[in-house]
Amino acid sequence: MNGLMTPQLIRISEIYDDGEAARHFTFEPVSGTRHSARPGQFFTLAIPGHGEAAFTYLSLPDAQGRFKALIRRVGALTSALFECGHGDLIGFRGPFGNSWPLEQLLGKRVLIIAGGIGLPPLAAVTDRLSTDGNTPVGLIYGCRSPAEQVLKHERSAWHASMPILETFDRPSNKGQLTGTPLDHTQQMSAKLGGSPEAILSCGPEVMMNAAARHFIKNNLPPEKIWLALERRMHCGVGECGHCYLGSSTVCTDGPIYSWQQLIRLQSQTTA
Amino acid sequence: MRAFLLESLEQLRDHLAAQRPLFTPQFAADSSEPSWLPLSHNTPSVAIEQPLLPAYPAKQFFFPEREILFRFDGTDFKETLPKPAPQILFGVRSCDLCAIAYQDQFFQQDPYYQARRKATLLVGIDCQLPCEGGFCPTVDAGPFVRDGMADLVCHQQGDHWLLITQTSEGEALLEGLDLKAAAEEGITQRRSQEPQVAAQFPSATHIERGIQRINQSQVPAELWQTMGLQCLSCSGCTSLCPTCSCFTSYDRPVDDGFERERCWDSCLYDAFQREASGHNPSAAAGQRVERFWFHKFSDEYIKTFGRYGCTGCGRCEKTCPGVIGVHSVMKRISATP
Structure with missing residues (x-):
């Protein structure tokens, strides 16, 4: 039995391209050991000789233990992963981190704001809320351009059960929305039947911070705004130190923080 | 807890060394600073009574600078837990013992650290004199030596030593030594003597004031920037700090596959937090520099560890080529209007 630093084998069972330099991966257990995870948690993938990196669950492990990830090729590890094919075995550790506060979201008007590659960490919670039946939930998805969008299949499934607005810095045709997600919040509120009572966001920090401040100004309490942060998460167990945020380690206390928690952590140091 | 009388430290040291490999601060032939070395028969008798703070703390015994975490043999990942032989660290000073306790808690879940730590018995020595740059009483x-921080504690009293057992493992090591029980008086005397020794330390008001300012966020960003210019990213402070624990890991090719090695990292390196996307929250x-000192002196960590991340050993001040060790930094912080 391997301990907390040693990966276990998993098999890549499905791969397809999904957006700019991005691929959709499905993984399945090799030994038959399944694990469970909660929306917003993450795991690590290890490729022998290339190291290890953290990724979010696009979908949680199903009854057979299969789960998915959407991965963009940005560095050495992801480049090696993109060389892998169907059936290849790689290393896995997880699940790590906290999760979206589902129990505080059910039955509330929830607005999800995603930017670019920030959509995958929101996918599992979107699945859950959009099929709840009692939770009005909407998604505003902002990207630089249509080519940057990911999760084509997932978005088309969500379209059937919830309002989605997709906006671009540089749209490719006239019918598309332009601007940032915050330019379209009123339109989304109209679709949800009122102002959002909870915000979930993941994307560039500049975008998430602007979204949080926008809704604070509109009288949403800071404990009703949750952001998923990206940090360099090496070990996943709060030891290696790389993902610090003030006195917190994002891999164990995060990656999801309420705006109330973030304000406190950010006030601890001047930077 | 029991207390005995000891004629000399060597009497205890040599008795323990006969049972297990024993490491103790000694001067290597070419060094003016003591370091942790195995006691061997040709080691000349050393003046272990004097405060001998080794250049390096004891953390490398439990959290080595490099270690293998697992191997990939071409088919599967195999954990490589260390199987350390029992050993004794003899003459650990209180600052380093407090740091070991801090790391014991920090690495609670880490099987590599715990395997080494559990194989090690600690013999502490009370410091009767301040050491250069040390300010342990302030933190x-x-x-x-604090209660429960070592297996055995030695305390000098005139021409003899008081030997205090703090664990049953420590007491078991004494078997075969013909020791007289110490009178209660000796223990009382030890307790009352500590404030007198603490009073001999130079004033540390700059440390106290600096801690206050860090916790009240009263250090101007410009001062951190100025001190940042003096940081050469050499990692001297983080390597010598007895509580620093950051590490990185990487894969190395071996004959039949790869092994994952971890090694000490430093939050002072510019790429420490840099992500694959290029985003760097601490560019x-x-x-x-602010992060490092926040981690050492923020009250936030007292909630978790019951003490600051600094145990007052002063090694960072001695090693920093940029003159931003603990005294230099805290003097500047405390002098800010």
């Missing part, structure tokens, strides 16, 4: 880390040297 409640000395000069005498400025001033931010990283």
